[in-house]
Amino acid sequence: xxxxxxxxxxxxxxxxxxxxxxxxxxxxxxxxxxxxxxxxxxxxxxxxxxxxxxxxxxxxxxxxxxxxxxxxxxxxxxxxxxxxxxxxxxxxxxxxxxxxxxxxxxxxxxxxxxxx
Amino acid sequence: xxxxxxxxxxxxxxxxxxxxxxxxxxxxxxxxxxxxxxxxxxxxxxxxxxxxxxxxxxxxxxxxxxxxxxxxxxxxxxxxxxxxxxxxxxxxxxxxxxxxxxxxxxxxxxxxx
Numbered sequence: 001x002x003x004x005x006x007x008x009x010x011x012x013x014x015x016x017x018x019x020x021x022x023x024x025x026x027x028x029x030x031x032x033x034x035x036x037x038x039x040x041x042x043x044x045x046x047x048x049x050x051x052x053x054x055x056x057x058x059x060x061x062x063x064x065x066x067x068x069x070x071x072x073x074x075x076x077x078x079x080x081x082x083x084x085x086x087x088x089x090x091x092x093x094x095x096x097x098x099x100x101x102x103x104x105x106x107x108x109x110x111x112x113x114x115x116x
Numbered sequence: 117x118x119x120x121x122x123x124x125x126x127x128x129x130x131x132x133x134x135x136x137x138x139x140x141x142x143x144x145x146x147x148x149x150x151x152x153x154x155x156x157x158x159x160x161x162x163x164x165x166x167x168x169x170x171x172x173x174x175x176x177x178x179x180x181x182x183x184x185x186x187x188x189x190x191x192x193x194x195x196x197x198x199x200x201x202x203x204x205x206x207x208x209x210x211x212x213x214x215x216x217x218x219x220x221x222x223x224x225x226x227x228x229x
Contacts, residue, residue: 042219
């Protein structure tokens, strides 16, 4: 596809369950970002991948959150033992070369996570 | 500490009017200031962006005004249309490899017809 894709589009889970969210970046984009969008809170940076470098995990809110990027393409964000405060829209973005500040980040449609 | 402060939180403008959204920042290392537009159920999409070496950038009906000394920048939407109704986010980023965008909390714009 031409854009960033994310799956599932919606996820409802029970408190304490683990969830996995998937992101397919634009082909050829070396940089990939995960953000969390909570109601009225804007977009919060979670984690950044650039090529084969170690990811920048500085935005992850707790050790229940982790992410990996296999083969420099698809990324999975995992939330273990979900809590109600994890309910949000999780957005993935990619850009061609994360080394340039002006390089446009393209966002996927997001995954809406609801923890009951 | 919120690095990018955006106001107002919501805005109602009549069709044909001017919509103005303001942002302020503290980090003088920020080097890139984009505005994103988000429609319900969609991810944010880049609308227009500016670097601090210019004070204004215009693309069609959308203009960014940038005041480096005041550390403020704003989005002006001229001749606002109902199709402009969306949430707008300002953002900022340092000129370093791999830095993430820092977003404001968003402004929900409603343009009445």
